[in-house]
Amino acid sequence: MKINFYIKLFFTFILFAAFLLTFSLFSFEKFYKKDIEDKNISTIFSSLQDTQEMFDEYKNTTNRILIDIKKSSALKTYLEDASDKFLKELVLNLKAIKPELHSFRIVDFNANENLKIYFDKYENIKEKTNLNNIKRSELFKEILSSNKNEIYQSSIYLLKKDNEIAFPLVSLQSYIVKVKGFFIILDIDIKKVFEKIQRNSIxxxxxxxxxxxxxxxxxxxxxxxxxxxxxxxxxxxxxxxxxxxxxxxxxxxxxxxxxxxxxxxxxxxxxxxxxxxHFTENSLDAFEDYFNSIVIVGLLLAIVLTLVLTEPIFKLNKNVIEKNKDLNISVQKSYIELNDSLKTIDKHIMSIRLDTNGTITDVSTAFCDVSGFSKGELIGHPHKILIHPDMSNETYDEIWEYIKKGNSYNFELKCMKKDASFFWSESFIEPNYDIQNTLIGFTVIRNNITNKKTIQKLYDDLNIQVNQYNTIFENVNSGIALINIEGSFQKVNKPFSDLLLYNFDELFSMSFFDLIEKDSVEFFEKLFDEALHLGSIKNIEKIFIDKNGEEVHLEISLSVLSDRKHFVLVLNSLEDKRKLQELNQNLEQKIKDEVEKSRQKDKIHQQEQIKNAKLSSIGALAAGITHEINTPLTYIKGNFEMMGYDIEDLPPSEIRERMLEDSVKINDGINRIANIVESMREISQSSNEKKESVNIYSTLITALTMAYNRSKQVCPILINEEEFNLDKIDKNRYVYKSFAQKQRLEQVWIIILNNALDELVKIESYENRLLKINLFEDESHIIVRFIDNAGGINKDIIDNIFQPFISSKEHSGMGVGLNIAKKIIEQQKGEIVAFNKNNGAVFEIKLEKEIG
Known part of the structure; x- marks a missing residue:
């Protein structure tokens, strides 16, 4: 057994070392190649930059040479004497300096070659005798299109002979400069330039x-x-x-x-x-040369290290086996302790286990105790039976779809109890997986937070009440402050600050006693003591000192709080109270005045009705009179014209001239009568309530004609800076069309004219009186302005000038004219305003401009 484990351990180390060495060498090789590639790219790019610099230097030196040729005495000699001897010597010297020089040419502006010096394949200088016209060549087209007075460099092109590409191929670039009706051209063999540059480049x-x-x-x-x-x-x-x-x-x-x-x-x-x-192959070859050596040395080191490490590890393994025996005993003991812990958790932690369909597979005893269900009543039932109906099916389905994807979820949940009551829980759902990482169910851990939710609701309600009190505190009209028993301010609202003109920071740095007269300090100290005993003091009138040092009469109320360390101080301005008293005193008189005013209004309305009836009758009478006057007026006008012809036929005499002069005056009188009759006819005819296309200028002329008999005695009237004259009337001099009621507008103009004349007549001298009417238009409106210099509208009535019964006239007028005018203008979808400007009144009327 000992030998087997030892051998296994040995070969394991060997394989691990071989793998590690192989991986390291492979990674190093990749890194090494990448480093070589990066260096190679950097070298190429640097070389290309050098190439550009070489071209720039070559271009600059060639330009300098061409400028030297332009300024040379050899070129000057050729241009003056047609002698090319010195020019050839100059070109020969240039060839020694610039081996790339292919040819030298002088071409006139008509594209004729006047001189061409070139070099044969043995570098011998030649002069071409059969000179060409190069007008059709690409080079000459480039020169003409360039419009350059300085040195011009052409594109690269191939040498052609008789318009055919010459072989062997010669690639050229020409440098050209203009001088005294000629082009001086240096043709450079660009291939030689490339070869020269590439000897120093890639x-x-x-x-x-x-x-x-x-x-x-x-x-x-x-x-x-x-x-x-x-x-x-x-x-x-x-x-x-x-x-x-x-x-x-x-x-x-x-x-x-x-x-x-x-x-x-x-x-x-x-x-x-x-x-x-352009990879550095030598570097890769060098790497491959010692790659094998590294492998062999690495393997030898691996074997040595394996031999050194295997023995102690084997001994360590033996110790581990012996410790495992002790560990098994410890595990068994831990299992017993874990079992006890699980029982404790089951008893005190609310938990639920669900399968993937949401069916309850297990519940803890703690959850059963809180919910009132037994385990048997819950296991096998859907988890949804524990959810309070307040949660909609759509919300529950969304949460379930989310956790079915293997996601954890944490939320507050309203749960149902067996007795249909509820409790709040903080629920945490965690997915469960098997060994193959397949979802097999869910664990739900819940924490009863019913008390927390109750406290939170109480706290929210308290915050709402505090916000309500603060809103009331800040928005009441009374000044309110919270002060301690020493008189220092703890809190104040804005009305309190406004009453005494101090800002909040200033008040918080002050004492209440700084706001009162020194003589009143003792009084308020006693007042504070009484408030402490009585609980509150109401409606004491006292004088306070504001920020500006002014006395402010205020009403003060003082209430002590339950801690008996703070007072609520309420200040109210007595000005409103005094105003209320004045209002109460004047109320009866105002009622009497309003009753009397109503009687006057009724009387005025009756007078207006009578007046309207009279005006209707007068209008009908005026219409009849104008008709009756018009017939004899036409007869008189016709016969007077015939008489005028007879007077002109008389022989020249003093009587004939005097009769002609009198005829002009009589004719002016007849025309004036005709204009007045026509205006009376327009005013007196029945008002057309339908709106029509009206020239506003024409309506103004009609109104001015009707008012002329009075206005000529009061002041001159200018309309668009021209003085109105009854003898020179052209109703279509200006055309400003609006869709309106013609007679209604004329009525408005007469009202405004009469009001202006009433005011202007108060000025002593006729020469100091003036009434101007300006008529113009903007993009959408026609604007009429009546401007007088009668001193303007009284500021007491200007804001209500269009209200009925408002008038500045002391002895006449009922104050309804401008009110009628305003209503008429508004009926025409217009607007009228009045204001003062430059010691006079301005009435401005805007009417909609007729479209189309």
Whole structure:
């Protein structure tokens, strides 16, 4: 037995050590490779950054060379004398400095090559004699569209001869500058630039233009795909990442890195480098070289450690076996104690066991004692019989569906007893699982909290009462304060603070005796003593001192609390009491005044009815008179026109001129009579109660015509800043349409005009009187303003100016005109307001604007 256990333990350690070693080496290898990849990506990206910097340096040096050529005496000599000797020497020196230089050209603005110096395959300088026109070339199109006065760098393109791509392929980029009607062009062999940069950098897998066409490809047959295989581009190898590569400055992916390399300020190429082609294989090989050594050393260490650890563990196991014997005895003893504990729990803890259908499978004795049920009456019945009907079936079903999913639940529950009474419990439901982790039922633990709920209800009721008392305390009109027997404030409400003008913080820092006159201190000390003996003192009138040092007459009541250490102090203002007394004294007189006022109103109503009847009769009479006047007036007007023709036919004489002058005056008089007759006819005709489309300006002219006989004696009237003149009437000079009753509006205008004239006549001089009528409109309303300078409306009546029987006239007027005017305007769905402005009264009327 000893040997078997020892061997098992030995091989267990060996297997564990082998597993641990294998896992460690595997994890280290993954970490090592990831670290190499990260370093590789960082190296590639850094190299690409260096490439951009090299291009920038190359671009800057080329630009400087081109500027030097522009300023050189050799170019100046050529442009002035057409001698290219010194220019060739300059280009030859440039070739020594920049081996990438392919050719030097001078092109005029018509695209004609005036000079072309280039180098053959042996680097010998040549001058081309058969010069071309490059107007159709892509380069010249770029130059013309650039509109640049400074140095311009072209896109990369292939050398062409006779508009055909030349072989072997030569990739060029041109640097151009304008000088005195010519373009100076340096053509650079960009391939040599790439080769020079790549000697100090990494190998590029792909080089693309801005649209994703290949300049260079890892497979050379796809080089310059734009020219040779237009259908093949970036989407054929990186379709899923094409947009990121073309639109982002840098794009790093697991398999590649792309970066824009700017070859000019606004042109760039895109370089793509495959990261998996640049792993440090030597590092991985080195790792593999000592991987086997690590495995062997690890296994040897595992065997040694196993031999060292096995023996003490074996001895420890022997001790454990001996201790297990003692433990079995202890377990048996614990089982007995556990049994006793379960009995205690059953007796004192309320618990219920349920199956997955909610049927009771067991209950504790403690629960039976509280509920009044026996175990036999509960086991086998649904748990729902213990739930009070206050819980709805929907709520119970929601809880049950929740716990059936294996969730714990804790809530307060109203439970039924056997005698139909109830108790409150705090219930905790916990799911039960078997060894296979399958739900087999539930355990419900309950704690009787009926007393707690009762106390909580009492506490809530008490809080409600306290809140009610506080609300009453803060909202009564009386000032209330709680003070101790020394007079210090413990609590005050806002009315108390308002009565004496102190804020709460100031009152809490003061004593009650600071609020009274010094002569009254002794009185109040005795008052406090009496309140202690009697329980309360009511309605004592005393003088207090407010924050401003002013005397305040208040009524004070004092009540002692049951602890006999605090008083409730109540203060009431005597001003309300005095006002009430004054009201009581004046009530009888007011009643008499109101009765007399009612009699006067009845009398006025009777007078108004008589007046309306008279006005109706006068209106009918006026209508008849205007009709009768109109007939002879028409006869007179017609005959006067005929007489005017006869006067004009007379020979020139002094009498003829005088008769013509008199004719003008007579004609003005006839027109004035016609206007008055027409206005009388409009006013006197029967009122049309139906609303119609009305020009508000026309109604104002009618009202002004009727009032003209009086107004011309009182003051000038301006309507829209033009003085009203009966001789010059155009009722359609302004058109402001509203849907209203025409005669009703004219009645309103006459009421307001007469009121204004009544006030203006009180001013001594005619020259100091003025009445203005402004008529205008906004988005939805027509607005009429009557503005006088008669001193304004009395402030005592301005708020009630439209109430009946309110008038500022001392000897005439019943005060009903403006009330009638207000009712008429409101019937037209308008509004009228009155206010004072600039030493005068303003009546503003708003009427709805006619739509359409």
């Amino acid at each position: 190998f590029y897998t792909y080089v693309l233009d801005e649209k994703g066409n290949f300049f260079l490809h890892e497979n050379s047959k796809y080089n310059w795909s734009k020219y040779f295989i237009p259908s093949y581009n970036l989407k054929d190898i990186y379709a899923n990442h094409r947009e990121h590569i073309l639109n982002k400055e840098d794009f790093i992916y697991d398999e590649f890195i792309s970066k824009r390399i700017y070859i000019s300020s606004d042109k760039y190429i895109i370089v793509i480098v495959k990261t998996n082609e």
